Amino acid sequence: MRLELGIIKIKDVQFGDETIIEDSTLYVNKKELIALARQDDRLSEADVELARPGEEVRIIPVKDVIEPRVKVSGSGELFPGLVGKMGTVGSGRTNVLRGAAVATVGRIIGPQEGFIDMTGPGAQYSPFSQINNVVLVLHPIDGLDPHAYEEAMRLTGLRAAVYLGKACKDIAPDELEVYELSPVTDTTLPRVVYLSTLLSEGLLHDTWFYGVDAKKLLPTLLHPNEVMDGAIVSGNCVSACDKHTTYHHLNDSVIKELYRRHGKDLNFVGVIVTNLNVTLLDKERSTDYASKLVKLIGADGAIIAEEGFGNPDTDLMMLCKKMEEYGIKTVLITDEYAGQDGASQSLADAVPQADAVISVGNANEVVTLPPMKHIIGDLKSAEVISGGFVGSVTASGGLSVEIQTIMGSTCQLGFGKLTARGY
Amino acid sequence: MAQKKYRVVHYLNQFFAQIGGEEKANIPPLIKEGAVGPGIPLQQALGEEGEIVATMICGDNYFAENIEAAVEKVVESVSRYKPDVFVAGPAFTAGRYGIACGASCSAVSKKLGIPVVTAMYEENPALDLYRKEVYVIPTADSVRGMKEAIPKMSGFVRKLGLGQEIGLPQEEGYFPRGIRVNQFVGRTGAERAVDMLLSKLRGEPFQTEYPMPTFELVPASPAIRDLRSTTIALVTSGGIVPLGNPDRIEAASASKFAEYNIAGVDDLTPDAYQTCHGGYDPTYANDDPDRVLPLDAMRALEKDGTIGKLYDVYYVTVGNATSVANSQKFGKAIAEKLKAADVDGVILTST
């Protein structure tokens, strides 16, 4: 399976009469994009705004972020089983608008979205502060059930990413990235598998895998290219800091790093996706099954990335313990909830086998952020999102919040450079 | 022009201040100008940059028996000298002295905002009491370790005095306080993860970025003999609150718990109750809050006499990204209220 990503660099985004790319600028036809959003009759109103790096803009509350792409050749369509036809993705050529994203905004359930600052001290925490965002503000029709609203937003966001992606179908890419798991001749290299855990805790805490609700999965093996080509879609409304947006899945940092070292330091043998469910029975079954798969494919080591926090800490620990008992060496990636003062235990569960842990930061840390000139969405929602509190919106319109509220701040795919250290 | 010296106040017990042994352990706090006892070599080590302007002295027994009064006096006396650094000890294995050092440092730091440091042996009981709030430098177990302790302390005092940043415990040589601090580092988490895995696979040394935590165990409450004569209370971390969340408990990282009267309520219905918990799909709890706080079942068991009474008040918080420290604080406060109300047993439900 060989995947070529044709990278088209986007340095600016503007409204225009036509949705096209010229000189690294993405021009967006606002009317067409709004019309596309209005195709879903569960949405009453839609607006499009643009937010560029460095601008005094705060986007809140954000549900998902998606990188615009288009399939140029090869089997399958983007986001198969949801907005694309069913078919295996991960081979051929996919063009990517690198430096641009679609961000969906709307208050689905209150606590469970986050925000993005395009400048100021909040910007260093989010990868989406560094890219050009096409923001879709989507309102539900009266009385729409939150789950239906989530689905409408999720699908509309994906359609918008596909719509923007089409503009780059015939453009010569600035760079070509090639991903192929070429056979490794050096048999002494350790066989390494990547275990991606997908939140699947209910209708607003779900992840979609080839259109399947991840809670219904048994852990399964796939080629890393499938993840990089749209097989996994976020349907999550969990804390903003450590949910994996669709953008994160498309650009999974663990996959990229394992690819970079494939054939040199290790033999990257594949990806296993498993779920994070709400009953102990399901947790036992899925962690048993995932560990057994890792053993069956003869892996020596595994990187296990958590999504979310709290009860998923148990899944993480079960996976670690079960694999280590099979003799498979594990490294876990997690964030911490050590309290605002950093003095509490950071995880809800622990096993002694978890002796190799990467910390991507304490999500409870409080930051004070200045007001922004322009708000896309609704600033007041900062007081109800997870990690916000009464008084989070300061008199001047700034924010005092835990970094839990910032999109991707403690991404457990190891996307960023934040960590927490013991003092 | 000579640089302005940073000012240091040093804390000692009666013994190290050369006032006397156990027979003088009852002396109340007093303050002397300049350096005394171990303060003299400490001053030598600080050289020209810093000056021990005063020495705070107190008898160990006086301190232990009058902690509040002693601490208050220390803070008041120290504040008059306007120091830049407050240093206490070294206390080695001396338990009462260790507590006096720790408590003085903690109070001076909190009330005066002055940087503080003390030093003691790793098994001194004061270490675990104060290490989270105070820098504690390890020493040997007896006064024979004084010679090694002084340069370590003076180096640290110097850093604090000059306002230099204090690095990681392993770099600076203090006992880890267990405070997690966020930092941006040079490499992504994914890069660090793959490196760590390769080290682990090769059998090379590596350092975990988060050592597994330990949790406190508490003694179990005794069994209830006869349920029919008891009052049972309901407590939940699942966020069930009256509609509208009147006390505005946070959806995550809760800073409070709340109590609500349920006298006369037989069933939790969606028109009156909801969940405010932000960590699980609220649909099922909002449709029927009894699924999280089983009030209807408890009422049934109260009516048929299985239990004597369901307590009139239930307690609620949100266990979602809420720190263990806050949870412990809520737990203690709720337990005290329930005890005061003669409640015999508690069913705690979690989501």
Added chain:
Amino acid sequence: MVHVASIVPISLTVGANRIVPAVAIPHPLGNPELPEDEERKLRLNLVKKALRALQVEVEIQTVFEE
């Protein structure tokens, strides 16, 4: 005190002494898939089980499976 919780490993880790396993995280004492009267029965049985756990003397952390 008895802790009624779905994810028993967490309950054990944080130090509960009497633990009664519950149904699922979003509905520890219910099951939306059951008819209403059966769901009530399920809840009543779980609460009874919790009350029985309160009547048992425990020395170490104990999970009341049956």
